Amino acid sequence: METEAAKLIAAGLAVAPLLGAAVGLGVLFSGIVNSMARNPSMSGELRAIAFLYFALVEATGLFGLVVAFLILFAF
Amino acid sequence: MIKLDKNKFGFLNNNLVLLSMIIALISFPFLSYAGGASMHSPIEQFVVKKIFEIQDPFFGYDISFTNASLFMVLASIVPLLILTMGVRYAEMIPGKLQSISEMLFEFVENLLIENTGNAGRPYFSFIFTLFLLILFGNLLGMLPYSYTFTSQIIITFFMAIIIFISVTVIGIFRHGFGFLSLFLPSGTPLVLQPLLFVIELISYCIRPISLSVRLFANMLAGHTLLKVFGGLAVMLIGSGSVFLMPIAILPIGAIIGMTALEVLVAVLQAYVFTVLTCIYLNDALNLHH
Numbered sequence: 001m002e003t004e005a006a007k008l009i010a011a012g013l014a015v016a017p018l019l020g021a022a023v024g025l026g027v028l029f030s031g032i033v034n035s036m037a038r039n040p041s042m043s044g045e046l047r048a049i050a051f052l053y054f055a056l057v058e059a060t061g062l063f064g065l066v067v068a069f070l071i072l073f074a075f
Numbered sequence: 076m077i078k079l080d081k082n083k084f085g086f087l088n089n090n091l092v093l094l095s096m097i098i099a100l101i102s103f104p105f106l107s108y109a110g111g112a113s114m115h116s117p118i119e120q121f122v123v124k125k126i127f128e129i130q131d132p133f134f135g136y137d138i139s140f141t142n143a144s145l146f147m148v149l150a151s152i153v154p155l156l157i158l159t160m161g162v163r164y165a166e167m168i169p170g171k172l173q174s175i176s177e178m179l180f181e182f183v184e185n186l187l188i189e190n191t192g193n194a195g196r197p198y199f200s201f202i203f204t205l206f207l208l209i210l211f212g213n214l215l216g217m218l219p220y221s222y223t224f225t226s227q228i229i230i231t232f233f234m235a236i237i238i239f240i241s242v243t244v245i246g247i248f249r250h251g252f253g254f255l256s257l258f259l260p261s262g263t264p265l266v267l268q269p270l271l272f273v274i275e276l277i278s279y280c281i282r283p284i285s286l287s288v289r290l291f292a293n294m295l296a297g298h299t300l301l302k303v304f305g306g307l308a309v310m311l312i313g314s315g316s317v318f319l320m321p322i323a324i325l326p327i328g329a330i331i332g333m334t335a336l337e338v339l340v341a342v343l344q345a346y347v348f349t350v351l352t353c354i355y356l357n358d359a360l361n362l363h364h
Contacts, residue, residue, distance in 0.1 A: 055289075055340075055347040062292035069295065073118055 007071060014068040021061025028053055117302035121226055121295070143224040147208075150215055150224070154179075154207040179207070183349065190353035194360040202356075205234070206349040213294065213341030217334070225344075226294040228287065235287035238352050246359030257358060286351055293344050297337045304330050 032050040036043050125139040161176030169177060183203045187195050195202075209225060216223025224230050246254040258275040259268060304326045311323035 051343055052347060052350060055293075055343045059285075059289040059292060062296050063288060065296050066288065066292045069118070069299075 007075065011068040011071045014071055015064050017064030018061040021057055021064075024057040024060070025054065028057055117299045117306065118295075120222075120298060120302060123227070142222045143227060143230070146212065146215055146222045146224045147230075150208055150211040153215070154211050186346075186349060187353055190350065191357040191360055195353065195356055198356060202349060202352060205238075205352065206345055209234075209290070209348050210342065210345035213345055214338070216294065216298070217338055217341060223294050223298060225290055226298060228291045231287040231291045232283065234348075235283040238286070238355065239283040242355045242359045245356070246362075249360065250362055253362060254359070256362060282355065286348065290344050290348055293340055297333075297340055301330060301333055301337065304333065 028050065032046055035046055123141045123143050125141050126145060128137075128139045130136075131138050157172060158176045158179075161172040161174075165173060180203070183206050184199065187199055187202050191198075212225045213223065215221055216225065246257070250256075258272050258279065260271070260275075263271055308323045308326040308330070311319050311326070314320065
């Protein structure tokens, strides 16, 4: 019973990195929007870069999610 | 010479595709739970099931043909068919399939040449195959009742470790001991050199893990999220309450939105995997920091 509860708490704590990913995505997109506003002729290239880094940043949060799944289902 | 009848591909009619997509999206939560009450865990969809059993006659390993293998075969055959059909009767003014295959080809070619320069040209066929396999694996996994083989860590890790080893071997063959300068940016003070060497070496060796876990985690998280919301919709509809049943429109709407996002993620992750492979290849081919 207590192990079950501890498992759930641990899984909840393990998704905390998603907060960092959210902050990172906010910073990334604010930078992209700023640059697009300053130089609209670069929009196409900037969008391609934004999508690449969106995937890279998002992945760091998902590592935490994978740890949560491991705690919940693998043990 | 047989001229290709353009109407032969009339099934690619826009309205029909749109209609079937809408039907597929709306029926997704119901179809995926049609299996019965036992399918309530959101990670049940990742279970590898045997289709027919094969025993390795020499070592006794279980090498059965599973649903993961089936979708790997499909993900290899579908792009092959699209590309062959597309360029079979190539014309000056390309049709739909020819445009698709030419766009795919040029997209990956530009990607490779931008990142590695002309030195990367011999590796084009490998990069193109890798991109198509991951792209179609991800996209076929978005269909209801299908299986996403990229959501298995062993498959993505194996792809990543093959890339890692071959890139290292290519680097050593091309540069010999000079390849070690990859781990030491030029202009480092002598005091910092041992520390920096170790850090760079670790960050180099962690590459296959981060490359594989990125693809695997994205696919796992996306499909689990879809299943969680699908389960919510089915629970609300199944409750039988007059107040709760209309609320089910909310998770269904969320599923439609997230399915669109998942298609974007599927394409994006295939792209990211390919770009990172190109960047790693560039590190080994052109040693300048």
